[in-house]
Amino acid sequence: MGKREDINYKLPSGFDIELLPGERRLELFLLETISSVFERYGFTPLETPAVERLEVLQAKGNQGDNIIYSIEPIVPQDMGDSNESSDGSSRGLKFDQTVPLAAYIARHLNDLTFPFARYQMDMVFRGERAKKGRYRQFRQCDIDVVGRGSLDLLYDAQMPAIIAEIFESIDIGKFLIRINNRKVLTGFFKGIGIEKDKIKTCINIVDILEKVGASKVKKELEKEGISENIADEIIEFINIKGGSEEIFATLDRKSTELKESEDFLVGIKELKDVIKGVRSLKVSEDKYCIDLSIARGLDYYTGTVYETTLVGYENLGSICSGGRYEELVGTFVGDKLPGVGISIGLTRLMSKLMDANILKPMSASPAQVMVLNLDRDLIDTYLEISQNLRQAGIKVVTRFEKQKIGKQIQQADRLGIPLCLLIGKEEYTQNQCRIKILNTGEQLDISLENLVEEVRKILNNQS
């Protein structure tokens, strides 16, 4: 069999997200850590198919159009259902988890219990321009709580508690959860006299403050016809710094100065309730702050918004973001179904944290023990020992290849397997086994009867 030189077996651009075994094991460790925090707050696991009808994916306006992939059979055929054979191009790959969540709730409305709290860690697909660190397929870890009719602000307060627990568990150093409320921003813009149809544009301009700096934001605002005075007032506002009580004092004072302050006051009240809840949930004060410059670009956010930055690595951007939305989930149902959620772009985050050496791949193999092959005549013993260890829950690789001992141990080392078991003719006749501990080089001779117990003891000491 010759090599198929003609085939380009590389992954298509933007889909080169596949991991080596030790990296994939790290990803699974992160997924387990994240999902166990989600579950501690009662979020239930969910998954929706990669494929939805295009009309569903496009239901929130055409903002997704330039990133949606459609799917089509490469050989046109009668697919056996009139619905699709007549319109084969009506299906696309999901580009986020939120639109499919709205559709999921519509599809199963009567089977679900509200408030409905679910987490999802599926792959999403975006046909964006490929560049370093931006992928066309990636994993997003999302949670959302959706209420029927209304949803208490304490759900918004739980989100920072969950974010804090996740990043404390993953142990990636200092992080800061920045909290704001869109109504504070929109209320402020309204209060200083910005026309209603310009508020959305102003929000989007403010949102890029961190990326481009204040003077650029000011320029952009002025481009939109905002006067220099007002632009300065906006810059000053989004730069208000301090502890929560300090900021609330400033906001209360500001509210008396505004021409119209109704929306602004609603926003402040919501933000106060959320911060009070965060405090009651015992999130440590150095883990979160109010940041009036956080706007979140996405149109559908209506209240609380979050961003999380890694202290000292602010250039990585937000590592966990989200917010409150009122209208999104109800799209297909016609009911009021407000929700609040956060999202971690795990593929991108992990790739960045590995590049920055904050996270390191795990060992390439999950195995804890390698039973070496010293003598093919003893293979039945090797198999029996392996099975005994496995029955005790220990992860075992049995070597079948004929190789020098050194080579076999080298391989265990490459795979990150901590223990090797050596049984030659001599050990066998004495009903003994030699355990080699790879990281210390230590060797122990142990009676086969006590093997399971001894291996367990050594593994416990190592971890």
Add this chain to the structure above:
Amino acid sequence: MGKREDINYKLPSGFDIELLPGERRLELFLLETISSVFERYGFTPLETPAVERLEVLQAKGNQGDNIIYSIEPIVPQDMGDSNESSDGSSRGLKFDQTVPLAAYIARHLNDLTFPFARYQMDMVFRGERAKKGRYRQFRQCDIDVVGRGSLDLLYDAQMPAIIAEIFESIDIGKFLIRINNRKVLTGFFKGIGIEKDKIKTCINIVDILEKVGASKVKKELEKEGISENIADEIIEFINIKGGSEEIFATLDRKSTELKESEDFLVGIKELKDVIKGVRSLKVSEDKYCIDLSIARGLDYYTGTVYETTLVGYENLGSICSGGRYEELVGTFVGDKLPGVGISIGLTRLMSKLMDANILKPMSASPAQVMVLNLDRDLIDTYLEISQNLRQAGIKVVTRFEKQKIGKQIQQADRLGIPLCLLIGKEEYTQNQCRIKILNTGEQLDISLENLVEEVRKILNNQS
């Protein structure tokens, strides 16, 4: 906000695989059970992207052509890399895990350690005619071991041990792993004088024995120009029944009767080695058998083949199948990379087992405790208690909605949450808490100081 009546939010046909929360939790339980067995045998987790180049997906001939989906942006654009803007239709969704495994090994050849043992539980996509129980997206749980140059037959012997452990853990009743070797079949066909170019067709005909019965197989063979005598001999052969030793005795005798028996003898030797290994691995004798009618339709199998049936539910078809292949993985590398693997079609299996009432959904929520909202003034206490329980690893939902106690308990019941905590003003002033155990109706009054400990005790008693 009105209902978007115009949008069909149903899933496209064949993609309606999404599960309700309790079903998804069952799927995750199965995935954990399966992966923990895989890991006990040292298989390492892996995942490859959903998308590959079409030329990779089609590398094993055009057999996949009528099931491959291509992907394309719905808005044609310059995707920023010449490679793809010039050929946007060159990407497709993977339809199995084996072809991507071959490409993965080619892509990372020097980073991997051989024999390379990996498991994968990804989604695959097939544009097949949609019908009940056949999906266009589904999850496959695969393991494969791939050797460089050669691969010991004991890897083949490990597969039935793994299959047995999985189905014993899932506890789905009696099952039977049926083992054969393609060389026994092809060797036999050769030995009774069937022309070389007809052997593949005969294998495919034999493969449908269980579905269509012996007389239909005979008719199909005769259609291919096989004489009645020879067809009878084939039917007799694939129907040979008995214990392993009995069958081996029959095969040994048969080999002396054949005109040409070289391939047949190689097959028998391999099958004997594999069965010997299965025995050494202590797989219980009632869990497996030799079945000479097992052929596996797929072209790439060259030696050992497996199918697994659920006793009493044979109509479900094989619930775990696989085999040995020599040429598949080397396709992109040009090296000899023999492999052996098995696959569980989890989406289909779970759906069938739920229909047959063999598997039942789990509770809709992972939460173990619901802290009821009896008095909004006590919300800080509710939050504090919830956090204390969570810190002890207990999964907690805090109720924020104002509802009658009965309603709240009803909701905990619907979600399958076993315990409710009730703290009203009276309990609060006495520093007490009432625990209601939902499945017995029992109620306990406990001091708040001992709460975590008591809850843990009750949960341990329940499980």
